[in-house]
Amino acid sequence: MTDTPIINGNKQYILIEGESQENPVLLYLHGGPGTPDLFFVKDTLKPLEKLFTICYWEQRGAGRSYAALEDKNSISLEQMIMDAEAVSRYLLQKFGQEKIYVLGQSWGTFLGSLVVQRYPELYHAYLSVGQVTNQYLSELESYNFINEQATLRKDSGVLRKLKKWTVPSKDAGAKAWFRYLNFQRWQVARYRGSMRQKNIFLLAIWKLLTCKEYTFADKLNYMKGSTLSVNRLWDAIINTNINEVVTEYQIPVYFFHGEHDHHTYYEGAKDYFEKLSALKKRFYTFPDAAHFPHVECFEEFERIVREEVWRRDKS
Template identity: 40%
Template structure:
């Protein structure tokens, strides 16, 4: 009898949870409103499905003034869109912010699509085509590019191949030599585990061994290793990023309930197929020079894309203009960890670009 009641209670709680998530999943984006709750004149808040290189891909487009410069955001992962955290961000005051759900990610997940399309080269072509679409859509000659984590890797390669599309590149948590970065991350987690007397984790890490790994082994390793990095504050310095990230996805109104299921499916597929390509590429060799101004926003406590590796890439990179902004209270996500300082740094970069444009005329 007691077991029966417990079963009913558990099922009831599951149904309540599903209902709660469903209620927060209309699949629409809220209008941008003024202090009286009225839509801001000339603002834009839209979800659009666009055909990109044979694949349907979604864009969240938001800005208080659609005549402002366009900023395309390349999310991390691969396969981990940050739309849920960026919808309504203060960047929308200065830009038309475009969150692109990349091929195979969340709203852009398409079951049954051939795995052969999941190559870095394909994603570079996708990014370029999305950029061209935005240039046409908003009648601008060029756009700004901002990227986080995996997106920085994709962004560098896209800017290198198609510099004519971009005014400047803002990089957050730069991937450069990710195999070396993974080795640093592994060593750091092992050291932290030993200092905390986390014997079980130490044994798991020692059994795993130091990177590199076989291509098929990366997904399983990253699934649990990144959770430990987050717990030890190497993902977000002053908080565990995982609960915040998961909560933001569950409550994201731009996603339907089905999109939230696709999110998990897309993340696994993207990491499995793309990460071996990332760790096999050294951007110091593949992209030593960019023809676009480069701004790097890097947290000193980052143990997903460690500061030392990103700094080395910055120091060796040749670009028309470049600037490193170091965040002392951030790990992998300064845009979310020190938002005021981040926005101030972006504003300064924009001013620098405006002055350079005036001087060029």
């Protein structure tokens, strides 16, 4: 079922999937910014619909919400936080529940950390997949990973480009970062730092092109939304250290991180987790996964969610 509520003056899309509306609600915060991945994760996560009503929210200016955005200057970090709060309250009212769960992936963990810190009363727990901490340090680590892999493989073309495409400074601006990331993220995918077993970009492109939930116009708008979101939000991401801004959670938090993640580096997330304070906290390492452990190792992810999050909350 697709829902299109007006969120802070802007129509936004939510795909709602589940077997029973009596189940607890799980709000899925996609990554990017600006790259909804329901077409990539929905089929894999389908068994979770027995436990939750999963709400895949396409954020302001992203995916199917792009065409409905009249004021492109309205995208800001503060606006995204307010939108996430409004969506959460909308779902609480729609399903008649007192609290919901929230799952963030990649950029969704950046947004998720800030939202659950500000509005803990809205949430049962926070599930983090590929937690963002200090993203500038993640970019430095990711650059070194590509350099090491290109050296091992004697990939002279990539090595030449790495000398040209060095990591921009924090104040380089979103456009410079966007140009860099277009090159850099493709190499991370090629060297299996996005998904361990596959090139995620090739897989995601195919999934997007065959996605039944998207019209042809939605598919054309997808990259427009991604470009817009990165240009509007990247400065905030690269200059905000979550490990300094969010040091305490008043709800249970569960971190899921692939050991081979070279988007949001594993060691940074682990160090952040060790230092943070929370009502309850757990960190789960996936040694055979990269940036998408909930997809790459779904059976183990589902077991943990069912036994450690859903079942314990019900008991």
